[in-house]
Amino acid sequence: MAELVRLTHHGDVAVITIDNPPVNALSPGVPEGIDSALKQAVADASIRAVVVIGAGSTFIAGADIREFGKIVAGERPKLTLLPYLLAIEDSPKPVVMAIHGQALGGGLEVAMAGHYRVLAAKAQVGQPEVKLGIIPGAAGTQRLPRLAGVVKALEMCTDGNPIKAQEAVSLGIADKIIEGDLLEGAVAFAREVAGKPVPKTRERNEKLQGVAPAVFETARAQARLKYRGLRAPQAAIDAIEAATKMDFTAGCEEEARLFNEVLFSSEAQALIHSFFGERAVGKIPGLPKDIKPIEIRRAAIIGAGTMGGGIAMNYANAGIPVIVKETAQEPLDRGMGLIRNNYAKTVARGRLTQEAMDQRMALITPQLTYDGFEQADIITEAVFEKMELKKQIFGELEKIAKPGAILATNTSTLDIDEIAAATSRPTMVVGTHFFSPANVMKLLEVVRGKATSPEVITTAMGLGKKLGKVAVLAGNCHGFIGNRMLEPYFREAQFLVEEGASVEQVNQAMYDFGMAMGPLAVDDLAGLDIGWLIRKARAPHMKPGLRVPLVADKLCEQGRFGQKAGRGWSKYDENRRPSPDPETAALIESTARAAGIERRVISNEEIVDRCVFGLINEGARIMEDGIAQRAVDIDITYIYGYGFPAWRGGPMFYADTVGLPKVLARIEEFEKKHGADLWTPAPLLEKLVAEGKKFKDFDKQKEG
Numbered sequence: 220m221a222e223l224v225r226l227t228h229h230g231d232v233a234v235i236t237i238d239n240p241p242v243n244a245l246s247p248g249v250p251e252g253i254d255s256a257l258k259q260a261v262a263d264a265s266i267r268a269v270v271v272i273g274a275g276s277t278f279i280a281g282a283d284i285r286e287f288g289k290i291v292a293g294e295r296p297k298l299t300l301l302p303y304l305l306a307i308e309d310s311p312k313p314v315v316m317a318i319h320g321q322a323l324g325g326g327l328e329v330a331m332a333g334h335y336r337v338l339a340a341k342a343q344v345g346q347p348e349v350k351l352g353i354i355p356g357a358a359g360t361q362r363l364p365r366l367a368g369v370v371k372a373l374e375m376c377t378d379g380n381p382i383k384a385q386e387a388v389s390l391g392i393a394d395k396i397i398e399g400d401l402l403e404g405a406v407a408f409a410r411e412v413a414g415k416p417v418p419k420t421r422e423r424n425e426k427l428q429g430v431a432p433a434v435f436e437t438a439r440a441q442a443r444l445k446y447r448g449l450r451a452p453q454a455a456i457d458a459i460e461a462a463t464k465m466d467f468t469a470g471c472e473e474e475a476r477l478f479n480e481v482l483f484s485s486e487a488q489a490l491i492h493s494f495f496g497e498r499a500v501g502k503i504p505g506l507p508k509d510i511k512p513i514e515i516r517r518a519a520i521i522g523a524g525t526m527g528g529g530i531a532m533n534y535a536n537a538g539i540p541v542i543v544k545e546t547a548q549e550p551l552d553r554g555m556g557l558i559r560n561n562y563a564k565t566v567a568r569g570r571l572t573q574e575a576m577d578q579r580m581a582l583i584t585p586q587l588t589y590d591g592f593e594q595a596d597i598i599t600e601a602v603f604e605k606m607e608l609k610k611q612i613f614g615e616l617e618k619i620a621k622p623g624a625i626l627a628t629n630t631s632t633l634d635i636d637e638i639a640a641a642t643s644r645p646t647m648v649v650g651t652h653f654f655s656p657a658n659v660m661k662l663l664e665v666v667r668g669k670a671t672s673p674e675v676i677t678t679a680m681g682l683g684k685k686l687g688k689v690a691v692l693a694g695n696c697h698g699f700i701g702n703r704m705l706e707p708y709f710r711e712a713q714f715l716v717e718e719g720a721s722v723e724q725v726n727q728a729m730y731d732f733g734m735a736m737g738p739l740a741v742d743d744l745a746g747l748d749i750g751w752l753i754r755k756a757r758a759p760h761m762k763p764g765l766r767v768p769l770v771a772d773k774l775c776e777q778g779r780f781g782q783k784a785g786r787g788w789s790k791y792d793e794n795r796r797p798s799p800d801p802e803t804a805a806l807i808e809s810t811a812r813a814a815g816i817e818r819r820v821i822s823n824e825e826i827v828d829r830c831v832f833g834l835i836n837e838g839a840r841i842m843e844d845g846i847a848q849r850a851v852d853i854d855i856t857y858i859y860g861y862g863f864p865a866w867r868g869g870p871m872f873y874a875d876t877v878g879l880p881k882v883l884a885r886i887e888e889f890e891k892k893h894g895a896d897l898w899t900p901a902p903l904l905e906k907l908v909a910e911g912k913k914f915k916d917f918d919k920q921k922e923g
């Protein structure tokens with residue numbers, strides 16, 4: 220095995236290089252390696268100062284996250300980083316941390332234990348632990364406020380976002396930015412400070428003085444609002460408050476106590492699952508690894524509506540020139556106006572410069588013809604959700620697109636194979652299902668048809684990453700992964716109001732569960748007419764006699780299409796703020812009565828179980844059908860595309876957390892009450908329960 224930590228001499232400066240690819244995580248052996256190298260450097264009389272640097276693209280990305288699962292499982296002892304960091308700080312010879320790439324989590328904690336920190340101009344530092352449901356565990360909450368001040372430390376440890384080099388220097392987290400070669404600059408800096416008394420972060424208490432208790436109360440209240448239901452941000456605040464009330468050693472003990480409390484929480488397990496899940500979805504079992512993706516240098520889009528415009532912004536943001544085609548000037552102008560407005564809002568918020576906006580707008584070419592489409596490497600159809608229209612467009616593309624161009628459809632439900640059959644090159648056809656608003660939502664559902672080539676799949680998945688998305692591969696069926704599972708979720712939400720729950724109760728129960736929005740609020744936002752159109756198209760294929768929700772169609776017949784109409788499941792004011800709509804409530808009640816549906820008091824627990832277990836049961840079928848290759852693909856789809864709380868790990872991980880026998884028992888209960896057609900347990904769920912397994916075991920088997 221290659222050495223994780225190397226010690227070299229640059230004259231009178233020792234250089235300790237951490238070399239643990241890909242991100243120099245503090246895996247077992249790394250802290251020990253730094254410790255042993257430092258001891259050698261301290262013992263060597265020819266050495267006057269020490270530089271610690273990372274090999275490869277980064278300094279240290281933190282503790283090895285894989286180790287946390289082992290700690291929780293009792294397979295390895297608790298985190299043991301802290302004593303090594305104390306040893307660095309106690310070195311009599313100055314230790315200069317030379318940071319490029321990222322110093323995150325334990326990486327920043329290592330850096331802060333050094334006596335000085337110098338940064339490459341593009342370096343970033345941060346304490347992202349809360350994003351994993353934990354808090355810094357090696358004195359980050361004690362040293363960061365000593366360097367950056369309490370308020371900034373509270374911000375960094377609760378939002379988890381990294382800051383840039385320049386800010387780190389102005390805050391006092393780092394000493395200097397090195398232009399040019401980092402190692403050379405760091406060695407020169409080390410020579411300058413050699414022989415001087417070493418400053419220890421843990422002894423710098425001046426920024427801890429005089430902090431009003433209200434600072435912590437405000438931080439707690441803000442975190443409660445911003446990170447609804449999460450414990451880790453609150454624990455981080457507690458630990459930073461401890462830094463202001465206790466000495467360094469006691470503060471570290473308090474941090475360790477809080478760290479262990481959150482590490483063992485289901486929130487941490489779920490968020491760690493999401494972290495690795497986000498990366499796992501890009502690795503597709505069964506696809507050859509050596510496939511060369513098609514290079515996407517130019518793109519074209521058909522349709523300048525909300526979706527087409529949002530997709531165009533993604534390309535422009537990634538620096539890829541894109542043509543947007545419409546059939547008439549008016550919708551084209553409207554679409555471009557929307558794009559301009561979206562960018563202008565970002566500029567107004569200070570998140571984009573006017574110059575960058577102008578550059579991006581210049582990459583988008585609006586037009587009414589197919590001119591230039593012959594140069595596009597990918598053409599994406601983003602028109603209305605009508606099969607005949609899509610087939611007509613793919614027929615036209617056939618004549619225009621260059622050989623080797625990817626022909627993508629943004630359909631959210633329709634049969635990719637039927638669309639592909641409209642061309643003579645079905646291997647080049649793929650679904651790229653963006654989520655609205657496409658310039659914001661992180662999910663990209665890549666849908667493979669039966670003929671889609673591995674090269675096209677690989678390109679589409681890679682394109683997702685290039686566009687800043689998380690791409691998940693789905694198979695072809697009505698609604699693919701995301702929208703297929705949504706059917707039972709929305710169905711149950713609507714049945715529940717017919718059976719006696721109010722619209723507000725259903726929305727609130729699911730919001731309290733952690734969903735970004737309640738299901739009927741989502742329906743109002745998306746527009747009820749979309750589901751109406753899909754239901755009409757699906758009606759001939761539905762099993763006769765099957766119970767279907769009754770109210771949504773009636774709302775649509777009255778033009779109550781949701782937010783855009785000011786009325787849907789709820790009423791909306793001019794600022795789109797919802798309030799209960801008595802007319803909808805009356806419509807629900809009369810519809811239920813006419814259909815002979817018994818109305819009763821419904822508990823929030825029943826609302827959550829019927830909606831979420833409906834998702835899970837369909838999810839298990841989707842895995843069984845091979846539409847989703849693994850449970851993790853479903854989890855990531857739901858977290859990034861449907862507002863499922865990441866801290867519950869996605870629907871399938873949540874099912875594992877609840878326990879599959881419990882989930883199955885509840886589904887069987889619903890089956891007895893509401894009928895086998897709607898609630899027959901998925902055979903995969905029954906099989907896993909019989910074998911005493913979890914969805915995660917299914918994934919392990921798939922990944923080999």
Ligand code: CAA
Nearest residue numbers: 242244280281282283284285323324325347355356357498
């Ligand atoms: N531990 C273990 N593996 C890690 C890791 C870590 N801290 N950080 C990244 N990796 C792995 C990823 O899983 C991925 O593995 P695969 O290639 O097998 O999928 C690989 O490294 C590359 O990661 P990315 O694909 O994410 O690469 P990127 O270049 O897009 O991003 C990064 C790099 C910004 C460092 C990003 O990986 C990241 O944010 N990592 C997590 C940082 C973090 O949360 N650190 C805190 C850890 S907890 C801690 O440190 C507690 C403490 O107080 C001691």
